[in-house]
Amino acid sequence: MLKRSFEHVRQPIKMTPHPNNVGTTKERILSAAEVLFARRGFDGASLRQLTAAAGVNLAAVNYHFGSKDKLIEQVFRRRLDALNARRLDALSRVIGTDNTTLEDVLDAYIRPALELSHDDNGALFMRVLARAFAEHDDTLRHFLSENYGHVMRQFTAEFARLLPQLSKPELYWRIDLVTGALTHAMSGFGMIQRKSGVSESVHLEQTAQHLIRFAVAGLSHP
């Protein structure tokens, strides 16, 4: 029997009143939203908690963003724009040569995501993203596809070039499973947690190495 049920998921939580006493009102709202959406979900985090945590007035969200839903969209855009720009930048530096390896492309795919998940509140955003994936929502699917689908297509094309022996469906399957492993690792739910004696940058490097070797094996096995 659970001593405490799942109730706390939707219970009010304690927060330091003004973790963000710097930056513009919009930025403070975005940062506070990222934290609270990660902790409580889109429905679970109320605008009152959110604006209190940001140290701004309740009406500021509707004033600056129009609605709570528009705010959610902006939280996505702010992080995903940066993530995908870095992914494409990293990819452009490793392709086009004859000796491009699978590890290179996977590194360009994985490392920007891992770095995002290790800086600042980026890890929290990864949980927001994992939540959104779990929502399994068609509108989100379209949003991601329309705005960031070209990134995925570019990586897929490169994987196809490096793995010519795989049929299209087979390749898609394997990329899908790699993405699942990556998402899971970044959301940080699994057994693996950073050891107390290990620095943040070392842990990032270890994670990247494990992921890349795992992905290489999963993608290129006969």
Add this chain to the structure above:
Amino acid sequence: MLKRSFEHVRQPIKMTPHPNNVGTTKERILSAAEVLFARRGFDGASLRQLTAAAGVNLAAVNYHFGSKDKLIEQVFRRRLDALNARRLDALSRVIGTDNTTLEDVLDAYIRPALELSHDDNGALFMRVLARAFAEHDDTLRHFLSENYGHVMRQFTAEFARLLPQLSKPELYWRIDLVTGALTHAMSGFGMIQRKSGVSESVHLEQTAQHLIRFAVAGLSHP
């Protein structure tokens, strides 16, 4: 720009009024809860939507379960008890012999989960589970660990026996990543969708094959 924002995630939805006109009130509530929690999340699904879908009175949830949170817990228990019983049963049939293969153990681990995700409303429960994972909640973590941790430990021990060359941390990493791929595949968000011409059972078999071969490669690479 999104034509429609993420708003619909929290908008009222249309449902057939009484999809479950059979079974006891408790069972009808549990089934309806599974469907609605998967579609809208724990916060997004209100007791009024839920009881209306089940065709029961609003107060029935609090009467039979005590609270909404207790109901959530029961939704978990009903499915996870069955899943883990089948996992342990499948595992017990493949271990203990000298010629147990990695494929056998992975099959015992993956197939019950996939079969659950393909029968009845089981696929919806998988989305509930994926959501819960994304919630990244400590109470949920403890609940899963206390109630079903022994299953995971048994599989881990078997993996360790079959992969003696791997250090403990290395093994945990790889199992973690396999779990991520499995969860992702079952939540059904990825690119791979069942083709219209493929029957449900064939698709299950294909998914199992892809997952097992991917997992074998990821677990046992040098």
Add this chain to the structure above:
DNA sequence: GCCTGCAACAAACGATTGTTTGACGGCCGA
């Protein structure tokens, strides 16, 4: 000096939330 536009604020809006209440009716054992 006056006016306009922006940003922030307290206060209130109607709607919806989970939960509780008390009454009603049918069933079963005594």
Add this chain to the structure above:
DNA sequence: TCGGCCGTCAAACAATCGTTTGTTGCAGGC
């Protein structure tokens, strides 16, 4: 036949939700 439990029901509860309102202070342009 009576009495008591059990499941169901409409109705109401206080609390909280996202959003809107009207007002205030403070800039910079004319």
